[in-house]
Amino acid sequence: MKKFFASIGLFVAFASFSSSLSHGQEASKVQIFDSNITVDQVLKAQTGWCNALLKISSTYASGGINAAKPLAAQVINSAYAYQYGPVAFKPTLASGAQTFRPTKEGALAYFVGNDPNYPSDKGFALKDWRSCSAVNQVIQINGPSATTMGDVFFTDSKGVVTKVDKTWNFVRENDGSIRIMLHHSSLPFGG
Amino acid sequence: MKKFFASIGLFVAFASFSSSLSHGQEASKVQIFDSNITVDQVLKAQTGWCNALLKISSTYASGGINAAKPLAAQVINSAYAYQYGPVAFKPTLASGAQTFRPTKEGALAYFVGNDPNYPSDKGFALKDWRSCSAVNQVIQINGPSATTMGDVFFTDSKGVVTKVDKTWNFVRENDGSIRIMLHHSSLPFGG
Amino acid sequence: MKKFFASIGLFVAFASFSSSLSHGQEASKVQIFDSNITVDQVLKAQTGWCNALLKISSTYASGGINAAKPLAAQVINSAYAYQYGPVAFKPTLASGAQTFRPTKEGALAYFVGNDPNYPSDKGFALKDWRSCSAVNQVIQINGPSATTMGDVFFTDSKGVVTKVDKTWNFVRENDGSIRIMLHHSSLPFGG
Amino acid sequence: MKKFFASIGLFVAFASFSSSLSHGQEASKVQIFDSNITVDQVLKAQTGWCNALLKISSTYASGGINAAKPLAAQVINSAYAYQYGPVAFKPTLASGAQTFRPTKEGALAYFVGNDPNYPSDKGFALKDWRSCSAVNQVIQINGPSATTMGDVFFTDSKGVVTKVDKTWNFVRENDGSIRIMLHHSSLPFGG
Numbered sequence: 001m002k003k004f005f006a007s008i009g010l011f012v013a014f015a016s017f018s019s020s021l022s023h024g025q026e027a028s029k030v031q032i033f034d035s036n037i038t039v040d041q042v043l044k045a046q047t048g049w050c051n052a053l054l055k056i057s058s059t060y061a062s063g064g065i066n067a068a069k070p071l072a073a074q075v076i077n078s079a080y081a082y083q084y085g086p087v088a089f090k091p092t093l094a095s096g097a098q099t100f101r102p103t104k105e106g107a108l109a110y111f112v113g114n115d116p117n118y119p120s121d122k123g124f125a126l127k128d129w130r131s132c133s134a135v136n137q138v139i140q141i142n143g144p145s146a147t148t149m150g151d152v153f154f155t156d157s158k159g160v161v162t163k164v165d166k167t168w169n170f171v172r173e174n175d176g177s178i179r180i181m182l183h184h185s186s187l188p189f190g191g
Numbered sequence: 192m193k194k195f196f197a198s199i200g201l202f203v204a205f206a207s208f209s210s211s212l213s214h215g216q217e218a219s220k221v222q223i224f225d226s227n228i229t230v231d232q233v234l235k236a237q238t239g240w241c242n243a244l245l246k247i248s249s250t251y252a253s254g255g256i257n258a259a260k261p262l263a264a265q266v267i268n269s270a271y272a273y274q275y276g277p278v279a280f281k282p283t284l285a286s287g288a289q290t291f292r293p294t295k296e297g298a299l300a301y302f303v304g305n306d307p308n309y310p311s312d313k314g315f316a317l318k319d320w321r322s323c324s325a326v327n328q329v330i331q332i333n334g335p336s337a338t339t340m341g342d343v344f345f346t347d348s349k350g351v352v353t354k355v356d357k358t359w360n361f362v363r364e365n366d367g368s369i370r371i372m373l374h375h376s377s378l379p380f381g382g
Numbered sequence: 383m384k385k386f387f388a389s390i391g392l393f394v395a396f397a398s399f400s401s402s403l404s405h406g407q408e409a410s411k412v413q414i415f416d417s418n419i420t421v422d423q424v425l426k427a428q429t430g431w432c433n434a435l436l437k438i439s440s441t442y443a444s445g446g447i448n449a450a451k452p453l454a455a456q457v458i459n460s461a462y463a464y465q466y467g468p469v470a471f472k473p474t475l476a477s478g479a480q481t482f483r484p485t486k487e488g489a490l491a492y493f494v495g496n497d498p499n500y501p502s503d504k505g506f507a508l509k510d511w512r513s514c515s516a517v518n519q520v521i522q523i524n525g526p527s528a529t530t531m532g533d534v535f536f537t538d539s540k541g542v543v544t545k546v547d548k549t550w551n552f553v554r555e556n557d558g559s560i561r562i563m564l565h566h567s568s569l570p571f572g573g
Numbered sequence: 574m575k576k577f578f579a580s581i582g583l584f585v586a587f588a589s590f591s592s593s594l595s596h597g598q599e600a601s602k603v604q605i606f607d608s609n610i611t612v613d614q615v616l617k618a619q620t621g622w623c624n625a626l627l628k629i630s631s632t633y634a635s636g637g638i639n640a641a642k643p644l645a646a647q648v649i650n651s652a653y654a655y656q657y658g659p660v661a662f663k664p665t666l667a668s669g670a671q672t673f674r675p676t677k678e679g680a681l682a683y684f685v686g687n688d689p690n691y692p693s694d695k696g697f698a699l700k701d702w703r704s705c706s707a708v709n710q711v712i713q714i715n716g717p718s719a720t721t722m723g724d725v726f727f728t729d730s731k732g733v734v735t736k737v738d739k740t741w742n743f744v745r746e747n748d749g750s751i752r753i754m755l756h757h758s759s760l761p762f763g764g
Contacts, residue, residue: 030723031484033467033563033713036609084556085415088329088340090356095380099356100328100340102413137291138279140372140606143716145333147360147373149279149291150603165281165290167358167375169338174466174555181331181415182338184358186377189286221532222675224522224658224754227418275747276606293604331415334525341412365657365746372606470711470722472738477762481738482710482722519673520661522754524718529742529755531661531673547663547672549740549757551720563713564720566740568759571668 035144037172042139042146045170045178049079050132050152056111056125065114065126072112072125076104081171081179092164092185093124128157134166144172145181152185163188226335228363233330233337236361236369240270241323241343247302247316256305256317263303263316267295272362272370283355283376284315319348325357335363336372343376354379417526419554424521424528427552427560431461432514432534438493438507447496447508454494454507458486463553463561474546474567475506510539516548526554527563534567545570608717610745615712615719618743618751622652623705623725629684629698638687638699645685645698649677654744654752665737665758666697701730707739717745718754725758736761 052075060068080087086102091110094101098118101107109115113123136150147169154162169182243266251259271278277293282301285292289309292298300306304314327341338360345353360373434457442450462469468484473492476483480500483489491497495505518532529551536544551564625648633641653660659675664683667674671691674680682688686696709723720742727735742755 030709031468031711032612033469033711035466035713035715039605081556084417085331086329086413087415088331088338088358090340090358090377093380099342099379102329136603138277138293138604138606140276140279140608142336142362142372142608143718145336145716147279149281149373149375151290165375165377167279167281167373169360169373171333171556174463174553174561179556181333182340182358182360184340184356184375184377186281186356186375187380188290189284189378221518222520222659223421224520224660226522226524226657230414272747275608277604278606327412329413329415331417333417334527336525362747365654365744365752370747467713468711470713470720470740472722472740472759475762481724481761484711520659520675522658522661524744524754527715527718529661531663531755531757533672547757547759549661549663549755551742551755553715563715564722564740564742566722566738566757566759568663568738568757569762570672571666571760 035172035174037141037144037146037170037178039139039141039146041172041178042141042148042170043136045079045180046134046136046148046168048178049168049180050134052079053111053125053132053154054129057127057129060112060123060126061128065112068123068126069108069112069114073104073108076107076111078177079180080104080107080183081181082107084179087180088169088182088184089180090184090186091124092187093122095120127154129154130157131155146170146172147182226363226365228332228335228337228361228369230330230332230337232363232369233332233339233361236270236371237325237327237339237359239369240359240371241325243270244302244316244323244345245320248318248320251303251314251317252319256303259314259317260299260303260305264295264299267298267302269368270371271295271298271374272372273298275370278371279360279373279375280371281375281377282315283378284313286311318345320345321348322346337361337363338373417554417556419523419526419528419552419560421521421523421528423554423560424523424530424552427461427562428516428518428530428550430560431550431562432516434461435493435507435514435536436511439509439511442494442505442508443510447494450505450508451490451494451496455486455490458489458493460559461562462486462489462565463563464489466561469562470551470564470566471562472566472568473506474569475504477502509536511536512539513537528552528554529564608745608747610714610717610719610743610751612712612714612719614745614751615714615721615743618652618753619707619709619721619741621751622741622753623707625652626684626698626705626727627702630700630702633685633696633699634701638685641696641699642681642685642687646677646681649680649684651750652753653677653680653756654754655680657752660753661742661755661757662753663757663759664697665760666695668693700727702727703730704728719743719745720755 056072059071082104089101109118109121111125113121132154134152136148138149140147149167152166164185167184170178171181172178247263250262273295280292300309300312302316304312323345325343327339329340331338340358343357355376358375361369362372438454441453464486471483491500491503493507495503514536516534518530520531522529531549534546534548546567549566552560553563554560629645632644655677662674682691682694684698686694705727707725709721711722713720722740725739737758740757743751744754
């Protein structure tokens with residue numbers, strides 16, 4: 001929140017002004033309101049996504065689907081923007097008539113399976129993932145929105161690494177929460 | 192441009208105001224300035240992309256690479272945002288260390304090949320494409336930016352259809368031009 | 383909320399595409415997510431501001447400052463963006479070292495006075511206003527933000543009309559709430 | 574332009590990631606595209622506005638209206654957004670039916686007068702201004718747009734200072750140019 005109420009001294013703010021200042025005590029400082037997302041917030045949101053996936057995976061290992069499913073629902077509610085409209089979500093392993101998951105139900109089915117309406121979903125987050133990391137190639141900052149494109153690497157309990165090409169659009173709300181509006185994930189071509 | 196200088200009558204603009212108006216002749220109309228991208232502009236940009244691809248393909252068929260390459264360069268210059276910064280571009284058939292194409296050179300190589308720096312590129316636009324169409328699943332409008340996610344279908348001269356899952360972020364500039372900031376394309380999983 | 387989940391038929395969405403569609407049942411409709419503010423929402427926000435002012439005025443007339451002050455605080459909390467950062471607020475009758483009111487306290491003092499830290503404030507909303515209406519000259523729509531410039535007319539119980547030149551920047555949040563980020567109000571020059 | 578192609582090392586970009594990186598040579602750096610306006614750009618735009626005003630004033634003193642008018646037209650063309658739509662402009666000394674200047678003609682008349690369609694305009698920029706400086710109270714950064722609110726001080730050849738309360742909305746285009754979308758200026762209340 002510090003970012004929101006930054007006060008910068010006159011010396012800095014007026015470095016490019018030649019005039020002296022003696023025109024009113026109200027000018028002792030300028031208040032800055034910055035609603036833009038930052039690269040650091042984007043990186044934290046990616047880490048948060050990875051950590052949430054690992055948490056669902058470990059929760060499933062210890063508590064089964066009855067523990068994993070509500071956790072996944074909570075993660076989707078807080079990390080995606082489904083409550084505001086259709087999210088553009090193309091999961092890595094989804095295909096056919098259910099390639100795209102514009103609804104919360106479709107996202108939940110992809111992550112934890114066990115939904116008869118999505119019979120092909122095995123639950124990507126139920127695998128025994130041990131680490132997850134993002135390597136960005138491009139980050140675009142557009143006000144409260146940011147796009148990232150790069151690879152995400154998932155390592156399972158046997159040390160096998162799965163690499164996916166992944167694009168995210170994140171949006172920052174005025175209360176500081178970061179939500180995913182777009183998520184396109186695909187296996188490498190020929191991989 | 193009509194969109195930019197729309198003047199709407201008081202009756203419309205003030206439908207929700209209860210007061211009568213007799214307060215100044217300057218109020219005869221309200222000027223509207225709308226910088227947002229519209230769904231129609233997005234659909235036109237997708238059609239434009241498809242048509243440009245078909246044009247490069249037919250130009251190659253009739254004039255060879257010496258005709259196709261400058262056309263492709265011109266298309267990339269006008270349809271993508273490379274002159275302003277790195278574009279997030281993951282082409283369908285790119286992989287390995289050259290999966291992502293944040294530069295204009297990488298985009299050109301993908302579309303028309305014939306670049307020793309990109310030895311795997313055969314030139315996607317050089318194939319004998321005959322039709323190209325987009326089927327959107329989600330469109331998100333965010334001011335001057337829009338995201339589309341869905342499938343694009345390419346049909347070649349033998350009638351073979353290639354389907355790709357495709358995400359675009361378009362941005363509209365104040366002069367009305369629409370540019371691609373993000374382009375993530377992938378073959379269907381298991382397809 | 384209807385705006386958020388509009389589904390438009392293929393016929394409309396694909397009017398500009400020449401190809402026929404027989405490529406997958408998932409394409410029965412496109413989901414639209416539109417986060418932009420609309421002219422209608424802007425006009426409603428202006429009316430809401432006027433109505434809130436009249437309500438504070440009538441509440442003061444019937445219940446005194448002890449009733450008017452909490453109402454004004456509530457109005458400021460919901461109609462301005464102070465909880466997110468400094469609002470750019472230059473009230474009509476503020477001057478000197480307290481011309482600008484970047485904090486909630488300064489806004490409250492302006493509307494209902496009775497704050498020893500703002501000794502010049504008489505409470506603009508405590509006057510016996512009977513009507514309030516906006517006449518816009520320019521409306522600019524920039525994604526979730528909108529600017530309006532024009533006049534606002536305040537009529538008191540004696541029928542005296544006060545006209546002010548007024549500029550607002552409104553911002554729409556993803557939950558649909560509209561907040562004022564900028565409010566510059568001034569008496570007409572020479573008036 | 575440096576801002577557009579910043580490459581930041583992995584060490585910085587991945588400070589918040591725990592995993593080691595050995596997954597592909599393409600990850601040697603991340604490309605950043607940042608289209609947001611910065612506080613520094615805003616301050617430079619304000620200085621530019623002041624300097625342009627002083628230049629029109631001195632040009633008028635040396636070359637008369639025939640020199641000042643084309644210069645003013647050029648300044649308006651490059652510093653305001655009239656070519657894209659109606660600008661929200663309420664000049665300090667404009668009033669009555671010509672309080673607002675949504676067109677380029679109205680802005681030009683305000684700055685240099687000598688337009689029979691705007692008989693009250695004396696030409697604000699034709700006065701013998703010697704210095705001009707802005708003292709900001711609030712700056713709001715919203716992606717490519719920024720709002721500033723504060724005072725601007727104009728000093729003439731006799732050393733008389735005129736203070737005005739001034740609000741600007743600036744917008745940054747992808748080519749880096751900064752344009753004024755909103756300009757509300759007013760004499761201090763009771764001042």
